[in-house]
Amino acid sequence: MSRILYDLAGEDESLRFSPYCWRTKLALAHKNLTYDTLPWHFSDKDKIAFSGQGKVPVLIDGSTIIADSQLIADYLEEAYPHEPSLYGDAPGRALTFFVKSWTERVLHRAISLVVLPDIHAKIAPQDRAYFRATREAAFKRTLEDIAADRQEAQTALDATLKPLHATLDQQPFIAGDTPNYADHIVFGALAWGRLISSTPLLSTDDPLARWMEAVLETYGLPAMFAA
């Protein structure tokens, strides 16, 4: 049985930077499931019309079609109960939702203010008008204004990362001795930022950079940002 994941790509289709797709790729690895990816661009709405909506990740697992990273994670947890759990017990699953809320409302925003102009430059040309319009509306600023404040945004991002640094100062992974979906969520955010950024978001000796490599190593995945 083949599994297919529609995965957001840049103009260079080897650049796969979506934070939500990264969550799904790590969740699949956590469940010991193999898959192939198909590169997808923001403007390829028709290619995933079969999923009933217009965003990635979209996973095809045999006869199951499922979109939305959280729905995919919940599906994998239920469909593959004998593989390692993505969440642990009920409190762990609930606390993962706090990590998700913080990541999406605080960390993604902080990273966006550094890298939005870089994303615009690296996505497929046919995606750029859509990207500019939606992001400038969301942030109520032009990409050029955001680019002008990049250094301040990096400083704010450094401050935003403090709770992660404090956590990983105490334990190897956000979920403890081994990573789980909480790690996948935060990894997705930082992988997105680091893959697309034209400047280093993290220094290579940052404990967060080491944690990211440890997550990849846990799943037998190749290093992404090694010095």
Place this chain on the structure above:
Amino acid sequence: MSRILYDLAGEDESLRFSPYCWRTKLALAHKNLTYDTLPWHFSDKDKIAFSGQGKVPVLIDGSTIIADSQLIADYLEEAYPHEPSLYGDAPGRALTFFVKSWTERVLHRAISLVVLPDIHAKIAPQDRAYFRATREAAFKRTLEDIAADRQEAQTALDATLKPLHATLDQQPFIAGDTPNYADHIVFGALAWGRLISSTPLLSTDDPLARWMEAVLETYGLPAMFAA
């Protein structure tokens, strides 16, 4: 067997506002343990010298003396394994450490910038010089400068609370269907701020205010801030 908790008090000794002492009081309630409190002031270092350090909470449980809210929680979890767990399984315990890191490094700071002048006004007169010196050093600003920016601090606090609002929009407690130590940590922060603030930190119809009352109700404790 009697249990005694040394609990930070204001000039009015019925005002018990320490966020760390609130964690311990809720953890004791979670473990179905009764206790008496002794009011303590910042300058009462001699009264807890027996604990080998100078801060509260300090818990005396039979022949055990233990200081530091996290050490107390870990002690209670180990000493009372047949009572409900404070953390759930290993991933839940690790994720609680992320909640703790975020609360102490982000939420406490945001609340402090609103209420530090109120704390100074409401603690015992003999505590005020110590409090002013340590807090002005930590924040690198005078209490008067902090007071002047109170409205901006409240606006920043409102933004800081967004991940909590998003979480409690999805589930009754931070730890899911019932509260655990992750809820106690965040409750402690907001109880501290709300008990000491001269202005409402939260409106009474804020979902966070309702969640706080639900936490108290879970443990059969009286309402603190009911409208």
